[in-house]
Amino acid sequence: MFPKAALTALSFLAITVSAQQVGTLTAENHPKLPWYKCSKAGGCVQQSNGAVTIDANWRWTHSAASGSYTNCYNGNTWDSTLCPDDATCATNCALEGADYSGTYGVTTNGDALTLKFVTQSAQKNVGSRLYLLNSDSQYEMFKLVGQEFTFDVDVSNLPCGLNGALYFSEMDADGGMAQYPTNKAGAKYGTGYCDSQCPRDLKFIAGQANVEGWTGSSNDANSGTGSHGACCNEMDIWEANSISAAVTPHPCAATGLQMCTGTDCGTDGRYDTVCDPDGCDFNSFRMGDKTFYGPGLTVDTTKKFTVVTQFVSSDGTTSGDLVEIRRLYVQNGVVIQNSKVNIPGMDAYDSITDDFCDAQKSVFGDQTQFQAKGGLQRMGQALKNGMVLVLSVWDDHAVNMLWLDSNYPTDVDPSTPGIARGTCSTSSGAPSDVETNSPNASVTYSNIRFGEIGSTYTSTVTGTTSDAVSTSKTTATTSATTRTSSAPASTATQVKWGQWLVPSTFIVL
Numbered sequence: 001m002f003p004k005a006a007l008t009a010l011s012f013l014a015i016t017v018s019a020q021q022v023g024t025l026t027a028e029n030h031p032k033l034p035w036y037k038c039s040k041a042g043g044c045v046q047q048s049n050g051a052v053t054i055d056a057n058w059r060w061t062h063s064a065a066s067g068s069y070t071n072c073y074n075g076n077t078w079d080s081t082l083c084p085d086d087a088t089c090a091t092n093c094a095l096e097g098a099d100y101s102g103t104y105g106v107t108t109n110g111d112a113l114t115l116k117f118v119t120q121s122a123q124k125n126v127g128s129r130l131y132l133l134n135s136d137s138q139y140e141m142f143k144l145v146g147q148e149f150t151f152d153v154d155v156s157n158l159p160c161g162l163n164g165a166l167y168f169s170e171m172d173a174d175g176g177m178a179q180y181p182t183n184k185a186g187a188k189y190g191t192g193y194c195d196s197q198c199p200r201d202l203k204f205i206a207g208q209a210n211v212e213g214w215t216g217s218s219n220d221a222n223s224g225t226g227s228h229g230a231c232c233n234e235m236d237i238w239e240a241n242s243i244s245a246a247v248t249p250h251p252c253a254a255t256g257l258q259m260c261t262g263t264d265c266g267t268d269g270r271y272d273t274v275c276d277p278d279g280c281d282f283n284s285f286r287m288g289d290k291t292f293y294g295p296g297l298t299v300d301t302t303k304k305f306t307v308v309t310q311f312v313s314s315d316g317t318t319s320g321d322l323v324e325i326r327r328l329y330v331q332n333g334v335v336i337q338n339s340k341v342n343i344p345g346m347d348a349y350d351s352i353t354d355d356f357c358d359a360q361k362s363v364f365g366d367q368t369q370f371q372a373k374g375g376l377q378r379m380g381q382a383l384k385n386g387m388v389l390v391l392s393v394w395d396d397h398a399v400n401m402l403w404l405d406s407n408y409p410t411d412v413d414p415s416t417p418g419i420a421r422g423t424c425s426t427s428s429g430a431p432s433d434v435e436t437n438s439p440n441a442s443v444t445y446s447n448i449r450f451g452e453i454g455s456t457y458t459s460t461v462t463g464t465t466s467d468a469v470s471t472s473k474t475t476a477t478t479s480a481t482t483r484t485s486s487a488p489a490s491t492a493t494q495v496k497w498g499q500w501l502v503p504s505t506f507i508v509l
Contacts, residue, residue: 161429180207322380
């Protein structure tokens, strides 16, 4: 994932931000989102305790004094009285409950989650980032090595410049409450976010505010950056719109949330952090197949489809080293194998392995931070530790999402290997344009499934080169024999996603 510097922007009346105390003005009621745990023997069983919570950076933050409505953050500036320093601000400010549909455009319908891009209420909210819970106070933790993760997605309403991201972050299960006693809000209120970009636009990190050294953004009236950032391992399962899609592991040379300061956050150099900001990405268009993903193509983005990601271990168990990340799709009852690399100087890879990453970095001339931070083995260790599922939609105030769906960098010949990433114009994606012209854009994630490899999607497979196993939500019928596959279309109800880097959303009251 590229810098997600401006995740979204929220405007209401007076803008506010996320804090670590808990307010009492609005009750927090998490939208329910059931998902499925699968096995070959028992099929897929619904986990009815699933729910989502919105990230703390989107929430209204105000004085913790009883009955107070005084904002702790206005525009892109902190209140100097309530927030003279990081510690005092965390004590003085409270984080409120959320109106999910009315303020943020977040709705659920059965096992489907829809995220609307722009929601107009008293003011305007842009984008959102949510986490899957297993209780009111704990995030669901997924351990992915030796397993597969599957979901249905509808990106037909996500144009150039938007990113519906579904990914995993190595956050604490309780949102950091146990490790940082000054954090009184925890997972219930969406605290504890971190990713491989070491985002500095977070208002609170590790139980303290990010006030000291805060500078308002020059191109986002609601955002800014502080002296601290929040670094951690990140596994981007899905960063996509209707034009392009990428799967990208981002390893870090440390475990869990690491609060960085100053140059350790990459302020002097993108690669000076503890993490790999670029990752090792597989974007079919960038890897040379320009007819695989998009409207009317092999994976037809005008319709809903299923995304399957398999995390293959060295010994076939959940304790082995991660050695390969495989991708396949199911659409209209047909299993679609991943595209193959078609780049001079590279073999016809169709999955992410260390060999693929070495070849990609060499041929594209990219930095080898992925290898320097431990590659797949390090990524796999984080995945075995357990990671939090993130679901989001955002626009990009840094580089207009060109790293995902256009030619990037824009000053290099697009015929150069690795530069062309999608068909969007290099003039597309400016937040001012997409927020004005595509306010009703949305993404819907549904039918989330997790379990042993071959257990999470329905198919009848022929051929010996596929590891697909036929299953449904309630049964685990298997048949393996040619390369052409068929499967019943998903029956999940659709209602409403991408990784990203840093959120810039605030509520104004």
